Structures are given as C-alpha cells and as structure tokens.
Amino acid sequence: MTIDKLFKIFTPKDSTFYPLFEEDVANLLKIAELLCQLMNTQDPSHWVPLIKQIKVFEHSGDDITNRIYDRLDKSFITPFDREDIQSLASSIDDVADNINRACSRIMLYKPKMFMAEFADLANLILEGARLIDSGIKDIKKSDSNPKLTDICIQISEIENKADDIYHSAISRLFEEEADPIELIKIKDILKSLERATDDAKTVSNVFKTIVIKRT
Amino acid sequence: MTIDKLFKIFTPKDSTFYPLFEEDVANLLKIAELLCQLMNTQDPSHWVPLIKQIKVFEHSGDDITNRIYDRLDKSFITPFDREDIQSLASSIDDVADNINRACSRIMLYKPKMFMAEFADLANLILEGARLIDSGIKDIKKSDSNPKLTDICIQISEIENKADDIYHSAISRLFEEEADPIELIKIKDILKSLERATDDAKTVSNVFKTIVIKRT
Amino acid sequence: MTIDKLFKIFTPKDSTFYPLFEEDVANLLKIAELLCQLMNTQDPSHWVPLIKQIKVFEHSGDDITNRIYDRLDKSFITPFDREDIQSLASSIDDVADNINRACSRIMLYKPKMFMAEFADLANLILEGARLIDSGIKDIKKSDSNPKLTDICIQISEIENKADDIYHSAISRLFEEEADPIELIKIKDILKSLERATDDAKTVSNVFKTIVIKRT
Numbered sequence: 063m064t065i066d067k068l069f070k071i072f073t074p075k076d077s078t079f080y081p082l083f084e085e086d087v088a089n090l091l092k093i094a095e096l097l098c099q100l101m102n103t104q105d106p107s108h109w110v111p112l113i114k115q116i117k118v119f120e121h122s123g124d125d126i127t128n129r130i131y132d133r134l135d136k137s138f139i140t141p142f143d144r145e146d147i148q149s150l151a152s153s154i155d156d157v158a159d160n161i162n163r164a165c166s167r168i169m170l171y172k173p174k175m176f177m178a179e180f181a182d183l184a185n186l187i188l189e190g191a192r193l194i195d196s197g198i199k200d201i202k203k204s205d206s207n208p209k210l211t212d213i214c215i216q217i218s219e220i221e222n223k224a225d226d227i228y229h230s231a232i233s234r235l236f237e238e239e240a241d242p243i244e245l246i247k248i249k250d251i252l253k254s255l256e257r258a259t260d261d262a263k264t265v266s267n268v269f270k271t272i273v274i275k276r277t
Numbered sequence: 278m279t280i281d282k283l284f285k286i287f288t289p290k291d292s293t294f295y296p297l298f299e300e301d302v303a304n305l306l307k308i309a310e311l312l313c314q315l316m317n318t319q320d321p322s323h324w325v326p327l328i329k330q331i332k333v334f335e336h337s338g339d340d341i342t343n344r345i346y347d348r349l350d351k352s353f354i355t356p357f358d359r360e361d362i363q364s365l366a367s368s369i370d371d372v373a374d375n376i377n378r379a380c381s382r383i384m385l386y387k388p389k390m391f392m393a394e395f396a397d398l399a400n401l402i403l404e405g406a407r408l409i410d411s412g413i414k415d416i417k418k419s420d421s422n423p424k425l426t427d428i429c430i431q432i433s434e435i436e437n438k439a440d441d442i443y444h445s446a447i448s449r450l451f452e453e454e455a456d457p458i459e460l461i462k463i464k465d466i467l468k469s470l471e472r473a474t475d476d477a478k479t480v481s482n483v484f485k486t487i488v489i490k491r492t
Numbered sequence: 493m494t495i496d497k498l499f500k501i502f503t504p505k506d507s508t509f510y511p512l513f514e515e516d517v518a519n520l521l522k523i524a525e526l527l528c529q530l531m532n533t534q535d536p537s538h539w540v541p542l543i544k545q546i547k548v549f550e551h552s553g554d555d556i557t558n559r560i561y562d563r564l565d566k567s568f569i570t571p572f573d574r575e576d577i578q579s580l581a582s583s584i585d586d587v588a589d590n591i592n593r594a595c596s597r598i599m600l601y602k603p604k605m606f607m608a609e610f611a612d613l614a615n616l617i618l619e620g621a622r623l624i625d626s627g628i629k630d631i632k633k634s635d636s637n638p639k640l641t642d643i644c645i646q647i648s649e650i651e652n653k654a655d656d657i658y659h660s661a662i663s664r665l666f667e668e669e670a671d672p673i674e675l676i677k678i679k680d681i682l683k684s685l686e687r688a689t690d691d692a693k694t695v696s697n698v699f700k701t702i703v704i705k706r707t
Contacts, residue, residue, distance in 0.1 A: 131701075132704060135701060135704040135705055136704065166659065169663075170659055170662045170663045170666065171662075171663075171666050172666065172667075229381065229385055232385045232386075233384075233385045233386075236385065236386050236387065236458070236462070237387075242457035242458050242461070242672035243666070243672050243675060245458060245461070246461070246672070246675070246676070246679075247666070249461075271346075271350060274347060274350040274351065275350055444596065444600055447600045447601075448599075448600045448601075448602075451600065451601050451602065451673070451677070452602075457672035457673050457676070460673060460676070461676070464676075486561075486565060489562060489565040489566065490565055
C-alpha cells in the first residue's frame with residue numbers, strides 16, 4: 063500500500079460520496095423529465111423513443127448505485143451513517159426503477175389510451191425528483207437541517223397528493239373501464255407511478271433520519 | 278445541556294420504549310376489531326363509516342411508529358437490540374397498513390359482494406393482533422421467554438390457517454367467478470388480508486429473535 | 493457454562509455455517525430441478541405430484557433458513573459479516589419461495605395451458621441455482637474471489653435473459669390471449685418465475701459484497 067492510498071483511507075470520505083449522489087440525482091431528474099414529456103404527449107409515435115431514453119438513463123442510475131455501494135464497502139469513514147448511505151442510494155434507485163417499470167408496461171401492454179392521471183402523477187414525480195435533487199445538494203452543509211426538514215414536508219405533501227390522485231384514478235377506472243384487459247393494463251401502470259412517489263417519500267425519510275442524528 | 282437531560286441520556290430507556298409499543302399494539306387491536314366488524318356486517322351502508330374509522334387509526338399508528346423511530350435515533354441505550362426495535366415497529370405498522378389497504382380496495386373497487394373468506398381472514402387477523410398485544414405486554418418481563426415462545430407458535434398456526442383459507446378462496450374464486458373485473462377486485466382484497474397475517478408472522482419472528490438473544 | 497461450551501464460543505464458527513449453506517443450496521437445486529421437470533412435462537397428470545414435492549422441499553428450505561438465523565443469533569464469530577450471512581440466507585429462501593409461489597398458482601388457478609416461456613424461465617432458474625450452488629461451495633476458499641466474480645457475471649447474464657423472455661412473454665400474452673381470466677393466471681405465474689431469477693441476482697449481489705470486503 064502506497065503512502066498515498068493510506069492517506070486517502072484516513073481522510074474523511076465526504077468529498078467522494080457527495081459527487082456520486084449528485085450524479086445520481088441529476089440522472090433521476092433527467093428520467094423524471096422524460097417521464098413528464100412522455101405522459102404529456104398526445105402523439106403515440108413519441109412513446110417508444112422516450113421510453114427507450116428512460117431505459118438508458120435507468121441503466122446509468124444502476125451503475126451509479128453500484129459505484130456508491132462499492133465505495134461504501136471499501137470506505138472506513140463515511141459522511142453519515144453507513145446504513146443511511148445505503149438506504150439513500152437504494153431508495154433513489156427505487157424511484158428510477160418504478161418510473162422505468164411504468165414505461166416498460168406501456169411498451170409491453172400497449173394500452174389503447176393514457177389516463178389523464180398518468181400526467182398528473184408524472185408531474186408530481188418530477189416535483190419530487192427536484193426536491194430530492196435540492197436536498198442532496200444541501201445535505202453536505204452542516205447548517206442545512208431547517209431546509210432539509212422543509213423539503214421532507216414538501217415531499218410528504220406530494221406523496222399525499224399522489225395517493226389521492228391514484229385512488230380517484232383507480233376508482234374511476236373500475237367505474238368506467240368495461241374492458242377487463244384494458245383495466246389490467248391501466249391499473250398496473252398507475253401502480254408503478256404511485257410507487258415511484260412512495261419511494262420519493264422513502265428518500266425523504268432517510269433525509270429525516272440524517273437530520274435527527276445531527277441534532 | 279442541562280443536568281436533567283444528561284441524566285436522562287444515561288438512564289436505560291426501557292421506561293420510554295415500552296409504553297410506545299403498548300400504545301402501538303392497542304391501536305392495532307382497535308383496527309383489527311373494526312376490520313372484523315366490517316367483514317361480518319351484511320349491511321353495505323355500514324362499510325364506509327367503518328373503513329373511515331380504520332383509516333383514522335391507521336394514521337395514528339403511523340404517528341406512533343414515527344415516534345418510536347425518532348426515539349430510537351436519539352437513544353443511547355435501548356431495552357433490546359436497535360434493529361429489533363426497528364423491525365418490531367415496522368412489522369406492526371405493516372399489519373395495520375395491509376388491513377387499511379384491504380379496506381381502501383373495498384372503497385375504491387366497490388365489489389358486488391364480500392366472499393365468506395373475508396370474515397374468516399379478518400377473524401384470524403384479530404386473533405393475531407391479540408397475541409401480538411399480549412406478547413408486547415410480556416416482553417418487558419425478564420422471565421417471559423416461555424410465554425413469548427408459545428405466542429410465536431400460536432401466531433405461526435394462525436398464519437398457516439390463513440394461508441389455507443386464502444388458497445382455497447383463490448381456487449374457488451377462479452372456479453366460480455365468471456366476471457373478470459369482479460375477480461380482480463376480490464383477488465386483490467384477499468391478497469391484502471393474507472399479507473396482514475404474513476406481517477403478523479413477521480412480528481412473531483422478531484419476538485423469536487429477542488427470545489433467542491436473551492437465552 | 494461448561495468448558496466445552498465456552499470453548500465452542502471462542503472457536504471461529506466457519507465449520508458450522510458452511511455446511512448449513514451447502515444443505516440450503518442442495519435443497520434449492522432439488523427444487524429448481526423439479527420445477528424444470530414440471531414446466532417441461534406435457535402431461536397435466538404429472539403436475540400435482542411434482543408441485544407437492546416442490547412444496548415439501550420448500551418447507552425443508554424454511555427449516556434450514558431458520559437454523560441459519562438461530563445460529564447467527566447465538567454466534568460471536570462468523571465466517572463473514574453477519575448482515576451478509578442474513579442476506580445470503582434470506583435471498584436463497586426468496587428464490588425457493590418464488591418457485592413455490594409459481595407452482596401454487598398453477599395448482600390454484602388451473603391455467604388451461606402452459607406458455608412455452610414457463611419452461612424457458614425454469615431452465616434459467618435451474619442454471620442460476622447451479623451457479624449459486626457452485627458459489628457456496630467456493631466461498632469458504634480464501635482464493636475464490638476470481639471464481640465468485642465470474643459466477644456473479646454469469647448469474648447477471650441469466651437474469652438479463654430471463655428479463656427479456658419475461659418481457660416478450662408478457663407482450664405476446666397481451667396480444668394473443670383474449671380471455672382476461674386466463675391472462676391474469678398466466679401473467680401471475682410468469683411474474684413469480686421472473687422474480688425467482690431476480691432473487692438469484694440478489695444472491696449474487698451478496699457474493700459480490702463478500703468479494704469486495706475481502707479485497
């Protein structure tokens with residue numbers, strides 16, 4: 063082991079974890095923006111290219127997550143508790159996964175139409191991704207607790223709104239959709255979108271834990 | 278930091294965790310009782326008020342769970358292993374969540390009828406909640422290992438019975454229900470009820486871990 | 493406490509964990525072989541006896557998993573990190589669970605036919621189980637890192653292939669199956685099979701973590 067490597071091991075790893083998380087949420091933000099574009103387009107010929115782009119970014123997200131885990135396994139000192147780094151990375155990954163799952167289902171199921179609530183949920187997911195991005199940028203500042211607490215409250219409100227939209231969409235679907243196969247398709251797509259907002263809430267729960275441990 | 282706060286930190290936290298868990302399971306018991314009432318009523322006009330009550334208690338449960346997590350993050354000394362406190366709180370929360378999910382699905386899907394097995398599963402969930410309540414009341418006693426072991430065996434038997442009922446209900450559903458949309462509704466509701474009994478088993482697994490670590 | 497027991501506690505526990513894991517994966521391998529037989533038989537009269545056999549082995553697997561957990565709770569020294577032993581046991585259990593779930597669904601739903609992709613996925617699950625078995629046999633050797641890394645790459649490729657097969661099966665199902673109830677049945681069975689390959693990937697992720705921590 064060189065002196066250089068030894069030196070690195072005993073240096074706090076803050077400077078190496080934060081950029082990875084910033085890259086991770088920048089990637090998530092891109093995915094959420096593409097999802098919004100997809101759900102707000104009226105032209106089905108735009109669906110496939112957008113979904114393919116989302117898939118590419120979702121793979122990049124997997125790579126970043128793996129790099130965070132690898133670093134975690136090799137680091138002696140971490141900027142915050144190891145289990146919180148792990149939960150943060152895995153919950154950010156879950157948001158991206160569920161967005162990608164919703165899109166895969168659109169590709170595979172070929173629903174006859176999009177429900178208006180797809181766009182409503184996509185907009186909320188994008189709002190959530192922006193808040194997560196902003197939280198990650200702040201987390202390294204020692205005085206960011208009030209801001210992070212505020213972000214958690216906002217993400218929680220988004221999750222509540224998404225829940226309401228999801229519930230009313232499901233209720234409307236069972237009232238209006240007479241074709242059971244179309245119902246199955248739309249129900250599954252709605253579920254993945256709603257789960258993405260649940261996962262955003264999980265990210266904010268990790269923020270909350272980090273805030274509590276600092277106080 | 279006042280002397281008082283300092284003193285509190287170095288006092289074992291047993292006296293502060295147990296009442297929270299007792300509050301938590303008293304709340305779960307209330308939810309399970311309401312579920313039994315709901316599933317055993319023949320009058321659909323009673324459904325909505327009962328489901329709304331369950332939702333209120335489920336929110337109270339979320340608050341209690343969060344208070345347990347907050348306390349965990351701030352405590353130096355815990356009555357049993359930190360990860361077991363966390364698992365206990367989250368698995369109790371999961372039971373309540375899945376009961377609430379079954380009820381939401383009734384509200385949103387508006388199934389034409391209740392299957393007889395809804396009441397059978399609700400009765401088993403109530404039995405499970407009573408055993409969990411009794412386990413939590415005993416856990417603080419140092420000589421409660423034999424009683425806790427017995428509770429775990431009983432919860433495991435309940436889960437096996439619930440599994441059998443769930444399986445025969447699903448099998449009957451696919452044989453008898455010709456309307457695919459009604460089939461989807463009943464299948465989803467059965468699934469949430471069955472998951473609630475799985476989660477009760479998870480609670481009992483935490484009891485088991487606590488017992489093993491004490492021996 | 494006898495001198496004998498005291499002595500045992502201070503002896504590295506390698507010799508007690510490895511045989512349990514070897515028993516666990518030998519059991520998993522048996523389950524995967526039976527699944528292959530089931531999915532490749534044309535004769536429905538063979539289904540029920542094969543599914544019953546799988547259920548028996550799945551129960552044995554639960555017992556082995558519980559013995560690993562019990563030992564973990566009682567051991568001071570473990571051959572690798574406690575959380576990795578826990579994850580390894582639980583992810584192997586998940587593979588078996590999802591195979592068993594697919595089979596239960598066949599029993600309960602009585603699908604009119606098997607999709608060709610059932611056999612394709614079963615073959616991949618068997619390949620995965622063989623690789624897991626081989627990984628477990630190697631893990632105790634201190635110089636097994638390159639072989640384990642190679643096993644992880646192969647399991648990852650299997651999971652990718654399974655994903656592709658699952659996706660094309662779902663897409664074909666929604667195009668060709670006009671009966672919504674048959675569609676629900678096949679979709680659920682495919683899902684459990686696909687999850688089993690996801691769980692095999694999770695096992696390989698634990699292998700990867702163990703390798704990284706050793707380097």
